[in-house]
Amino acid sequence: MKKVKMGIISFEHMHAMAYAQALMEAPQVEFVGITDDDAFRGTEMAAHFKTTYYPDYKDLLKEELDGVIICTCNKLHKDMTIAAAEAGAHILVEKPFATNEEDAKAMLEVVERNKVQIMTAFPMRFHPAILAAKEAVDRGELGEILSITGINHGKIPSGWFLSRELAGGGAVMDHTVHLADLMRWFTNSEYASVYCESGELLHNKGIDDCGIVTVELDNGVFGTIDCSWGHHDNYTIWPEVYMEIVGTQGVLEVEAFKQIARVFDVSANVVEDMVWGSNADDGLVQEFIRVVQTGDIPKVTGMDGVRAMEVALAAYRSTNSHKVEPVIHI
Amino acid sequence: MLKVALVGCGTMGKTHAQGYGTIPNAKVVAVCDIREEEGRKVADIFGAKYYQDYDRMLAEGDFDVVDLCIPTYMHKDFAIKAMELRKHVFCEKPIANTVEDAQIMIDKAQEMGVKFSIGHVVRFFPAYKKAIETIQEGRIGTPKLIRTTRNGAYPSWSWQDWYSNYEYSGGPLVDLVIHDLDWIIHHFGDVKRVYAKSLNGKIKGQDHCLVTLRLNNGAIAHVEGSWGYPQGAIFGSTFEVIGTQGQIEFDSRKSSPIQKQTNHGTFSCSFENPLQPNEEPYTHELQVFINAVVENQAPLITGEQAKKALQVALAAIESSKTGQPVTL
Numbered sequence: 001m002k003k004v005k006m007g008i009i010s011f012e013h014m015h016a017m018a019y020a021q022a023l024m025e026a027p028q029v030e031f032v033g034i035t036d037d038d039a040f041r042g043t044e045m046a047a048h049f050k051t052t053y054y055p056d057y058k059d060l061l062k063e064e065l066d067g068v069i070i071c072t073c074n075k076l077h078k079d080m081t082i083a084a085a086e087a088g089a090h091i092l093v094e095k096p097f098a099t100n101e102e103d104a105k106a107m108l109e110v111v112e113r114n115k116v117q118i119m120t121a122f123p124m125r126f127h128p129a130i131l132a133a134k135e136a137v138d139r140g141e142l143g144e145i146l147s148i149t150g151i152n153h154g155k156i157p158s159g160w161f162l163s164r165e166l167a168g169g170g171a172v173m174d175h176t177v178h179l180a181d182l183m184r185w186f187t188n189s190e191y192a193s194v195y196c197e198s199g200e201l202l203h204n205k206g207i208d209d210c211g212i213v214t215v216e217l218d219n220g221v222f223g224t225i226d227c228s229w230g231h232h233d234n235y236t237i238w239p240e241v242y243m244e245i246v247g248t249q250g251v252l253e254v255e256a257f258k259q260i261a262r263v264f265d266v267s268a269n270v271v272e273d274m275v276w277g278s279n280a281d282d283g284l285v286q287e288f289i290r291v292v293q294t295g296d297i298p299k300v301t302g303m304d305g306v307r308a309m310e311v312a313l314a315a316y317r318s319t320n321s322h323k324v325e326p327v328i329h330i
Numbered sequence: 331m332l333k334v335a336l337v338g339c340g341t342m343g344k345t346h347a348q349g350y351g352t353i354p355n356a357k358v359v360a361v362c363d364i365r366e367e368e369g370r371k372v373a374d375i376f377g378a379k380y381y382q383d384y385d386r387m388l389a390e391g392d393f394d395v396v397d398l399c400i401p402t403y404m405h406k407d408f409a410i411k412a413m414e415l416r417k418h419v420f421c422e423k424p425i426a427n428t429v430e431d432a433q434i435m436i437d438k439a440q441e442m443g444v445k446f447s448i449g450h451v452v453r454f455f456p457a458y459k460k461a462i463e464t465i466q467e468g469r470i471g472t473p474k475l476i477r478t479t480r481n482g483a484y485p486s487w488s489w490q491d492w493y494s495n496y497e498y499s500g501g502p503l504v505d506l507v508i509h510d511l512d513w514i515i516h517h518f519g520d521v522k523r524v525y526a527k528s529l530n531g532k533i534k535g536q537d538h539c540l541v542t543l544r545l546n547n548g549a550i551a552h553v554e555g556s557w558g559y560p561q562g563a564i565f566g567s568t569f570e571v572i573g574t575q576g577q578i579e580f581d582s583r584k585s586s587p588i589q590k591q592t593n594h595g596t597f598s599c600s601f602e603n604p605l606q607p608n609e610e611p612y613t614h615e616l617q618v619f620i621n622a623v624v625e626n627q628a629p630l631i632t633g634e635q636a637k638k639a640l641q642v643a644l645a646a647i648e649s650s651k652t653g654q655p656v657t658l
Contacts, residue, residue, distance in 0.1 A: 146533070146536075146558065147527070147529075147538045147558070149479075149540060149554055193653075195525045195542070197523070197525070197543075197544045197550045198550075199548065199550075201475065201548065201549065201550065202474050202475070202572060202573075203574075204574075210475050210550060210572075212542045212550055212552045214542055222527040223540070224527075224540050224552060226477065226552060230475055230572045230577070231577075232576055232577060234576075235577070246538050246558045248533065248536065249560070251481075251556075251558065251559050251560065251563070322523065322655060322657075323655070324525075324653060324655070
């Protein structure tokens with residue numbers, strides 16, 4: 001099969017590093033180039049990943065790319081998606097899909113019109129532990145699912161992540177979506193309503209950093225998502241993606257980042273959990289490469305990203321109203 | 331030496347009996363249980379007098395304290411009868427099934443001038459105590475996000491299966507989760523708003539609930555309680571307190587110094603957590619109450635505090651039924 005031409009728009013989101021590594025290593029990919037508003041970062045990354053730096057994203061898109069990965073700040077997902085789709089490239093967009101319903105609609109509309117695929121970057125869908133949990137549920141080992149408790153803690157990010165304007169919100173926007181996607185996937189049901197208590201409680205950075213989102217799905221399953229940036233600086237690991245799934249015939253707990261070995265580093269005075277488990281980003285990028293090669297519908301669609309974003313948006317409404325809010329589907 | 335009458339010889343009664351065995355300033359002199367065999371077994375440990383009938387015990391017995399280890403729906407009537415005879419009362423949690431009953435008990439204790447305390451024993455669990463001490467030293471800054479879990483299988487072993495009648499037991503929100511509600515309210519602050527999801531007894535032999543609390547001071551708490559684990563599951567409790575300057579985590583299933591796997595015909599796995607007798611939480615809570623009676627001090631855990639936890643648990647039930655948050 002002919003090599004596919006691919007590129008990355010922006011390294012604003014740090015996940016771009018893992019995606020670039022995967023593109024660089026994929027034999028079926030011609031890693032055409034990257035673009036970034038920050039010339040220093042752009043040239044650094046281009047050098048590191050042995051590709052070309054394009055100061056203007058429009059120039060990168062003129063290279064007749066087959067696929068593009070968008071890792072800008074959340075707010076720019078819409079503009080970059082429109083530009084990429086109109087240039088005829090399939091798209092992998094970082095989560096959250098967008099920061100509001102209007103942008104999300106515009107993005108879905110433009111990919112439809114240009115007959116390209118759009119995929120949402122939910123790497124946990126490709127994590128072997130999450131997949132094993134999903135298979136156990138699908139085999140009926142737990143009976144019927146009744147409730148899911150989810151925790152997605154992490155350390156507080158920096159830069160544009162702390163800008164409501166650029167990120168669309170804080171922890172509730174950043175962290176609700178991963179588990180919202182997994183719970184919807186595990187239960188095969190859509191979200192009905194959301195209640196949320198959230199706020200700026202831990203870090204004093206001017207944006208929500210703590211939240212408990214309670215969800216109810218159409219099939220009656222309920223659950224909570226703890227989306228807090230709840231790991232302090234010296235916590236032994238950055239991420240936590242945990243679900244406790246309670247069914248009529250059993251309970252399954254999955255913690256994606258539990259395949260660790262604990263490192264005690266005297267020189268840096270650091271205790272750190274080093275993950276030896278599989279890298280989920282690889283699976284995500286391999287799936288996107290497959291989509292770019294075949295034009296197939298991705299395993300994680302744009303609509304999957306939209307449905308998760310809708311939960312975060314309802315959570316913000318509920319935080320303000322102190323009421324249960326319906327999830328508004330576009 | 332205080333003289334104690336122990337009422338109810340089920341799981342909690344037997345646990346309390348064990349506690350009194352190492353309490354130097356109290357002695358069990360009377361034991362009451364409608365099941366003669368169970369009652370006599372416990373009475374014999376102490377050489378105490380066995381009674382099948384509670385009223386008879388109250389009429390005949392000579393004791394200072396009544397310790398109630400009976401189903402929740404019996405708490406009020408049993409406590410009131412004892413208080414009217416000026417007996418001090420230690421009552422297992424939850425205080426009652428309704429706030430009205432709790433208030434009647436509190437008022438009666440006040441009126442008769444007797445000590446009254448409730449077995450919110452989690453406050454005496456060493457890990458929970460140590461965490462609070464650490465937080466009070468300021469080591470994690472101001473607590474802002476509190477998570478607790480208390481998860482196990484359905485309590486299918488209860489006398490006449492009274493747990494399954496939520497009119498009697500209140501279900502897991504009132505019977506199980508109340509432990510953590512008391513711990514949170516007492517140490518982290520009063521509750522402003524409650525939102526909860528629960529199966530509310532819709533499924534036979536299984537229940538599960540998730541509660542979100544917003545405290546008056548702005549902190550958020552997530553409290554999970556389960557009677558939904560498969561029969562045979564190892565009971566577990568956890569807490570996680572995240573403050574502005576750090577965090578504390580505890581998981582009972584990862585903190586046991588003894589994990590035993592054996593096979594004498596069938597495989598068995600158990601976790602054990604041995605402690606010095608005076609640090610064993612059930613003994614400790616009883617010792618603290620006995621000392622309060624002896625020294626004529628207010629008990630550490632008051633009826634008012636227990637009522638507060640009950641109010642939040644009942645608000646959680648209301649929220650889970652109406653689907654809307656409840657503001658207290």
